[in-house]
Amino acid sequence: MPAPRFFGNRGIADSLFRMAAANRLPQTLLFAGPAGIGKATLARLLAAGINCDRGPARPCGECSACLRILAADLFRAEYRKQLEERAKLPAAKRSESPLIVSTHPDFLIFPPDGPLRMIQIEQARRLRQAARYNPSEGRRRVFVIDRADRANPEAANALLKTLEEPAPALTIILIAENPYELLPTIRSRAIPFYFAPLASDEVERFLATREEIPPEERGRTAAWSGGSPGRAVALDIEEFIRRREAMLTLLQTALGAVEFARLAGEMQSFTRAGGGSIESAAEMLYSLLRDLLRIKLGAGGVLTHADIRADLAPLAERAAFEWVERARAQTAELEKLQRRNIQKQMALEALALDLRASA
């Protein structure tokens, strides 16, 4: 394996590698930002670089320490399967053997566990015990708490105790999509790094190093990923187009551009085939509405859905700014409702009708 590259958020990566090389890495780091933009990847690269046979520096990607640490990628199929299997176990079984992923004795990952995907108290206890030991092979131990913002209260309190008693050769990396859901007392102990979405061409360069997306699809997949390489490699192009077609029809209906009868058919096939979720519908609506705004503002920026600009432009003309704002607010309301087991097709049609009344 050649020396691994990190895509995007270069300022963050540079400063962390600098601190690591000078052996001045803080005890607790917070990596915050949306899913799939490289937070866990950078945690692995950092841990590998610190413990690399040729380090501390950026990881060489070839020595045994690098290979083992870099292999702990929870997006790999083997780990995804393992996590799905665990979610089916009874709670007692799970607490007997708390979930910890470790491919190197000085690098431990604590992923959220169970059907609700939460960090559990048993994991936090094991972390606290493990924090007492010195590095056994490498220079510095690195523990990663993946989705620390999803720790239940007992786990969060146990974690706080560990952070209050810093161990000399240990760095704990808290990964969070919503850092404000961490206990303030935990947040205040961590040095925060806020990861930003990548530019579309950066995602495209990343895709060029991977095999998941064929070369001719890289451009639009990158644009559709919202700046998230993780989302780009996992993107199902056919599903995305189907979902977009359905949500475009919803907006067209809401703006009186097509007949209501067409919407019912589209919503039925969206909620039936593959069970399109409210969450995935909302995500698509937000990104279409964002593009409508961009067109209305005449902003030079690139559209997420540049390939259907011809469909979006007449809608942007029909929609007032206030309408777009209302559509966003009502989509957010719809997302809250999904927790109450609503009938999806009806909810989506109601959204279109409501917005049509105010168009």
Ligand SMILES: [Zn+2]
């Ligand atoms: Zn190495």
